Amino acid sequence: MSVEPGWDEAHRAVYRPVRRSNALEDTVSRLVQTIRIGVVAPGEALPPERGLAEMYGVSRDTVREAIRELSDTGFLVRRRGRYGGTFVADPLPRPTDPAEIDPAEIDDVLGMRRVLEPGAARAAALRTMTAEERDSLWQRYTATSSASLQDYRRLDSLLHLAIAEAAGIPSLVPLIADSRARVNAWLDAFPLLPRTIEHSEEQHERIITAILAGRPDAADAAMRDHLAASEALMRGFLS
Known part of the structure; x- marks a missing residue:
């Protein structure tokens, strides 16, 4: 797993390998942790799919599916183009009832x-x-x-x-x-x-x-x- 400069244990806690038996569910859960804890703030971009796949130890298809799930529920936003990527929604979906x-x-x-x-x-x-x-x-x-x-x-x-x-x-x-x-x-x-x-x-x-x-x-x-x-x-x- 590559470690980005300036990362602390908060980053390492959410960007660590998932269990292969529940790869999709664990990837979704880890991305939600990233959002809920605030490692990536609303409006900021997640690492690229390739980097997430490497850090989680899963395929890029698994990462894409997890991002799709969270995009459909309003937690993430996909943007295309030169400054595109996957961003945390701002504002986030409604709080838990x-x-x-x-x-x-x-x-x-x-x-x-x-x-x-x-x-x-x-x-x-x-x-x-x-x-x-x-x-x-x-x-x-x-x-x-x-x-x-x-x-x-x-x-x-x-x-x-x-x-x-x-x-x-x-x-x-x-x-x-x-x-x-x-x-x-x-x-x-x-x-x-x-x-x-x-x-x-x-x-x-x-x-x-x-x-x-x-x-x-x-x-x-x-x-x-x-x-x-x-x-x-x-x-x-x-x-």
Whole structure:
């Protein structure tokens, strides 16, 4: 698999080989993750079909079929010509209807999130990171804290994936990417609330400063508080 310059673990999490037994379904799922997490933002182009086929370890026909499926449902737009390609729709299709969400699925996904993300924050705080890794994590935090409402959820997702990357456990990142993609589909069902964003950013600061200070207990606790707050919002809007 080729690795593009500047790629981080968020890119590697969504652009990795799929299972051959379910190649089409897994390719569709991986592309949806790419959109939901915000690795490719609305209006931006996906990598070329040839590159996607190589990264996913599938045929170009499989990639084309997956793109066709998502184009038919409004997630992707195909453009021809010199500046053509496959672009993420802007705006994306309507958010998930809360009435369509299985409460058991919410319990499952949020329960998994409570296991994975505090562990990632703890592991990151226990690591001796390089200066470049520390700077990259701080930059992700500052990008999120200064984000516009339009970009906030995308950059928030990338911050959480940056924390997973900082944990230094490569197989953890795809698990958190999958969880985050499912959570984002639900977050889109209700509006961003400015005061809750302010609170979220206060929690992000506590998480990141604890990680960078090498305080695993504080990083774990701050992440748990953060997840509990967002879970309360989701259950309030979706239940």
